[in-house]
Amino acid sequence: MSMGTFHKTGRIPNLIRQALASLLILAPALSAAKPPNIIIFLADDLGYGDLGCYGHPIIQTPHLDSLANEGVRLTDCHSAGTVCSPSRAGLLTGRTPYRSGFYSIAGQPRGSHLLKEEITLPTLLKQKGYDTCFVGKWHLGKFTGQPDPGAHGFDHWFATEVNAFDGPESPSKFVRNGDKVGEVSQWYCDAIVKEAIDWMAARPDPEKPFFLLVSYHEPHTPILPPESYSKRYDNPRTDTLESAIDYGQVHRPLGRPIEENKKYYYGTVTQLDDSVGRLLESLEAQGKTEESIVVFTSDNGPETPVTFEESGNQWEDPIRDRCFGTPGPWHGMKRYVLEGGHRVPGIVRWPGEIEAGSISKELVNGTDWLPTFCHAVGVDAPSDRIIDGVNALPALKGREVERPIPACWMYPANYDSRYLPNMAMRDGDQVLIGWFAPKGDKQATSEWIRSTKLERFTLYDLGIDRSQAYELNDKLPDELKRMKSKMNTLWSSIQKEAPDWAN
Template structure:
């Protein structure tokens, strides 16, 4: 079993009976609001140490709740991270091996159980706004759409807002293209979220809302009045990025204000995080505005080192989570589904392997016992490492031997899945991550027993998820395991 590091951290994630005014039996089923950013770095917020970027609304949210300093995404890149959050499963198990390009056969299969589906079945109203990125055929019945995974209402894009995050024209609302709109993507997403909150048909029923901002992913577009707030930026692109994060922060503030105006703060669990680490500078054409910060962490987006997977995390539940707390207990986005299931008294899905762990025990001052470690896999991992696993204070990373000819530059094509599924792990590195978050000191030689144990565990987990991951077919036929 894996345990949280100390009782000093026992108030992690959604915590603290200090403000708990009633028993669980008396407490109303909570609304759940999940806000996900795109490519926001661990060090990109004021409350996470950025010296320049102004994020007053998120800083306030952290002051009113809890800041999670060991919060992990399910993957170091977009589509897999979203699949992991929605299902509580390592995305390789679901066949979301990579980001999903338009027309790609990959999609979140119909038999995957999502948070939205479970909550809808329990009487929740459900809404998705923003980036979907869980199919290649968007708004096409050949693949699943947001409504197929439990969302009553959706206002979404397949991937980025296009042709720009300013005045986009590719949003679809409940299957109907919206056409060109005026404004910046994050504010349009906030507009829709607030409108849905205000117009809900049955205000007596709880809601689940999944807000997926496109920001601060490229192509970055920012209001000039916010750009002007950063006159000391060394480059125009840097000021644009900072303003982009500030604009997203403003959108978060508007949504939270809408919740509070309806006096729903005490009834609403708010979770804020990012899908992965920040974009690497100049990784591709027109990425000159990508100035995200991993803070003290090694690596960025696409890395299984900390900079690619450790992300900002904030939770607020007024009256239940005591304000102003900070937790360094390792938690992951895969933990959200089992945690929500316990909160709402929903039986966990039994037909699929789950990798997340409910964190509700922490409310009672108990230690978490993880049945599964936190671990990550991305075949295209930058830095020559494609797998990582964290067990308490320790983290092991590994290279895979998928072959030098394996294509890693774009979205995965179905024809190479057999090669992916025949790969194994090698070239392991061990880090004492609780004391070395920058992963500067490889310590396998000085801790041979830990190294041997985690090497064995990593190989077992890798073999397990590779075996479960499905094949995909170019002609659109249903995949098989």
Template sequence: MMNFRYAFLLITLFLFPQQGLWSAEKQSDSKPNIIVILCDDLGYGDLACYGHPQIKTPHIDRLASQGMRLTDCYASAPVCSPSRAGLLTGRTPNRVGVYDWIPEGHPMHLKRDEVTIAQLLQKADYDTAHVGKWHCNGLFNSKKQPQPGDHGFQHWFSTQNNALPTHQNPNNFVRNGKPLGEIKGFSCQIVADEGIRWLKEWRAVDKPFFLHVCFHEPHERVASPPDLVKRYLDTTLYEDQAQYFANVANMDAAVGKLMKTLDELKLAENTLVFFTSDNGPETLNRYGKGSRRSWGTPGVLRGMKLHIYEGGIRVPGIIRWPGRIEAGQESNVPVSSVDMLPTFCEMVNISLPKNRELDGTSLLPLFAGNNDLQRSTPLFWNYYRANSTPRVAMREGDWKVVAHWSGPEGIRRLGNNVNSISQEYIKNAKLTKFELYNLKEDISEQHNLAWQERERLNHLKKKLTQKYKEVQKEGPVWDTKSYEQSREKSLFKDQAK
């Protein structure tokens, strides 16, 4: 007699062919879904799983326990707009001309002829969506510059820069070209809810998807739910500090909602999730009046946001891909956001963009347990307005070389943001003095070994100088005259009031 359970299984598969073993087999053979979660100004030491003694981040901690926690994960720049451009294109940001954060109205933008992750995946029959902070152009929601939709995102729910006036009840979101006015709630929850609604209602369910989630948190101006703030008031010295801690906790809850949705939709097993930050933590009070809540920490790292030292560029990094990445791993292999584009291309088996230099490498060998990533070019950073005196850096293996330049050491002589003056230095300044650090032995960059390791320094100095000149030559020059003139008029009117 046929086993009852076996007979029941056969009947089930016959009557419901979309369920059970068939659907599991189909999912395992299909192209992987991809979610990239990018925080704004989240410091290396701001998560519980990265050592913060007070902030509770159970959902992100769980994500790390289910995948790989990266101890040496880097943003492509120490400031927001360049970092985002680098992640999307796999190219160091100066190549594409995004040299600094982009003010509203500025001509600088991610050019239409750049090739993004979203465009490549869209051509590979992926459905794509961007939710949250865009900050890759100055003329947001204008036909004069490319928008998220022009860079491959079929659905977009975005802001030009920060959530305004604060994270609470923002009024500057645009959905697919339509301004939405004030939205009740807190930005990270609003962004997560949009991503969840897209996953449940709007995406093409017969296609794999790429969802780019860009939280505004914990960038100033910080605003957090009162109940979360209250939890931290007993453990902090200042209410503003409690506001920041609660801001990170609120973002953690938003990540939890997204991950729960993947589980509910039975998508988690075939979805790679990459969680990271656009740069290091903000310096307290840099924004002046009304912005006193930047209590982020770089942990043991030197420097913070805007620095070429580790605190400006080394950020939290977590990758979860069930079945392909063994759970509970920790990797100290240096990786960067510029690695995402070549990684996703190899995952999906699509060709890399042609006729352009890429600065990242595929991480698939790392996922399979091979720690010897073969890079054709070392990791590289260049930020002309860095708060640190060095403006350029390169990492090869355990060693990092940082370089000063022939331009002004202070940033006042460069003017405000990218302009005709600063671009002269961006395009023509030379590298001068060099520092050398062994990050394996000296993660805090306290011991400059330039004199002790002359041979190694000369080797890395030659590589860095060659890369710097190559990138410097490729970067475009923006016509900023009209923007500078309009800004001068605006300042004159403000002073006359």
């Protein structure tokens, strides 16, 4: 029967009638299905190439490798920004971070924070009856005088404002639901995972769905794992293998030997992996594995030990001497808008929905998590503002995603842009890199961000050039013109929303 015959006569074939009847029977069950629990593990400064399942020849990450075998491993996954705070803002709001005022880390410019007017993922999930919990590094503003995690939708929170700069062992600046906790006699990753496990077990109604964001300090500096972890990597085999690892085509410190410090970084990543394993074991013990979405990713690319240019000719900067993260085959590190600065690990497990052991080559950005989870649980994403991210569920299953607003990343505004470009924008495998007109000597950062124009561009094709070493401006002038127009339009849109901070 043709479609024309169907519409003309109104007759319904038996097979279609039976299918419709089945759907009607199933409809109440489908509508009453319990929304999935959602757990996001967010590592800090972990590079794309830092896990065993992403090809690291040394670091042992059995729990995350197992998680990848039980779900999908993303090979084109990105953080929303190239440093800490912008990435966190993009994850929680679904918006390119400069729209919400994160031109660098919180407090730079002075007063910058996640505004109360921003609508966050936990706030939206609470509309669907979710319990919500945040543990770990907040870095979206101060806990006093600015909106804290509780003000942004988290029922329970146990956090530090920034990193464990007093040391990842027994950190002393945790706050729980607004009250100072004091020194915690555990390593940072162990303390936040214990809090998360205890919270899951103590919820008054264990049948309610929950959202849990586990925001690590590790492997951000300072890097100091328990000796049992660093000792695993203090051997000749590690020395031999490390010498062949590429660090984003960024040179290591000149004139200062640091190779003996690599064991601390490798040990910290393994320590982080063990903490993920403990939480997943607790999830299994509570019978929640099959009804939970688990995501593991990172907030940006890996930190690099200080270079001569970065240090302003001051050679001694030991805080970064233990940074041995790698972006794998990609060019750039943390702060770079080149791929290595924001292409990060991405692992997602959702039993029954995502094929175990699958690999997806589709682009997934940090701004996609909000619309993706809104779609998964049946909550509307905000319609009164621009949401840059898209529902990436098809991408998690290896299918192409239509992206009306191009994925983009910005370089933190408080660093010297003479060395690094300021903006990157993707369209398929093509990526355009752009530089802003320089900031005036007496110009406030907000003023500069809201007024500067893109003044030069470089086009690359990642499908044939992972190293971003071959400019295509002369070879593809029409594509360059098209991408420049897109980037200028996108940047103008972002500037119109960019808040004006105190300086």
